[in-house]
Amino acid sequence: MTAAIAADGLRKRYGEIRAVDGVSLEVHSGEFFGVLGPNGAGKTTTLEILEGLRQPDEGTVEVLGQRPWPRNAALLPRIGVQLQASAFFERLTAREQIVTFGSLYGVSGSRAAQMLERVGLTEFAETRAEKLSGGQAQRLSIACALAHDPELVFLDEPTTGLDPQARRNLWDLLREINAEGRTVVLTTHYLDEAEILCDRVAVMDHGRILKTDPPATLVRELDAPTRLTVESGLLGAERARELLAGGEGGTAVPDAEVRDDGISLTIATRTPAPVLALLAEQDALRGLEVRGATLEDVFLQLTGREYRA
Known part of the structure; x- marks a missing residue:
């Protein structure tokens, strides 16, 4: 299968802390790939390297056949990023947030209405982002990440803090995104979420990948x-x-x-x-x-x- 992401020997240190310690992974085109691990395992730092937000100390990475670092302007329109902590422009409505994000990529403002409908926020189009509930804000964050129709989407713990109903509604949206042919890379602390959504998962700890396989394969190998x-x-x-x-x-x-x-x-x-x-x-x-x-x-x-x- 075509590799959407190919990383080899990634390392990132902060003083004595090895946040990422020799990570190698391959994500296939069109795959829903999960990265799991306890707090401090190195998940977010690994994603930030793949997204081109951080420079690795060692190792190589290609995303959609290109190097993300130094910051690659040609790659940016092809990837969408939803960060662990969503940050919106102050005092803008949901519609204005999407228009603003889309304008950074030369996308017409008319796409905002499509994206609001897509994530189920049409009735909140004129609501300021700070007035949205946690689940609504996460949906808006994903809408902004998709505003320019990227091929590859990174989602860093998108359902953290959501109630069970909001989580499952978001799962439906993530399935739709992947079913359209987009590659999705997800980090999550919710193991049921990864088991339901992901084609394959990588389990990380102490900056290293311990196992990578489909969830069902990992479970069978456990022989519990x-x-x-x-x-x-x-x-x-x-x-x-x-x-x-x-x-x-x-x-x-x-x-x-x-x-x-x-x-x-x-x-x-x-x-x-x-x-x-x-x-x-x-x-x-x-x-x-x-x-x-x-x-x-x-x-x-x-x-x-x-x-x-």
Whole structure:
């Protein structure tokens, strides 16, 4: 596949801090690519290098076949950037914001109406940006990034701080952007978001890329146990352990682990079929939930569980 982005050996230091430490990646044309990592992993700095906002200390990068640094005027009309912290011109309405951004690229002001409709802000066209809700402001930020019809769009944590409804509305918009053939590069802390939207993801930590693959591939490689959960009280934990050890009418499932927190009985195993059959035989299926591994499990295995401020 054609590479929209090709980076090799990128490094960026700030004193003793290695913000980006040997990052190499390739993003295919038309791909929805996610960059994941805890706070301080180097995601934003990596994006800023790819966007041509920062000069790497070492390494090479090509975006749409061109070098983004030194600041490449020929590349700018072909990329759209939505930064982590949106900043709008003071006292301008939503329509005026898009007109102003578009004018920087020689785009007609008539496109503002199209973009407002595209992101669902037509009724807020004459509302000042500072009066918009968080979700509306993020949509306006994306509209500004798309005003000049770029081929490649960078989105740095676009759904941070949004309520669940606003996040899902924004997901629909991002899917549409990608379905039109645009390459999308996304950083996010929301693992469910990456799992739903991205064709491939790169997991970063301490300035390095630890793994790059489709989310489903990363999850399968984890080989994590399946968790079967039912309402507590249907089957006692001790009785469940006895049955899973093969005692008195049970079926031996050697790797099964049982936990009962008084609300739910959870059995973790890599062989869920006999456990499910056993629960059915015991008439203990009320409230049944079956949960396999997720991208969050992959993320935690690769980056650890310690808190990062």
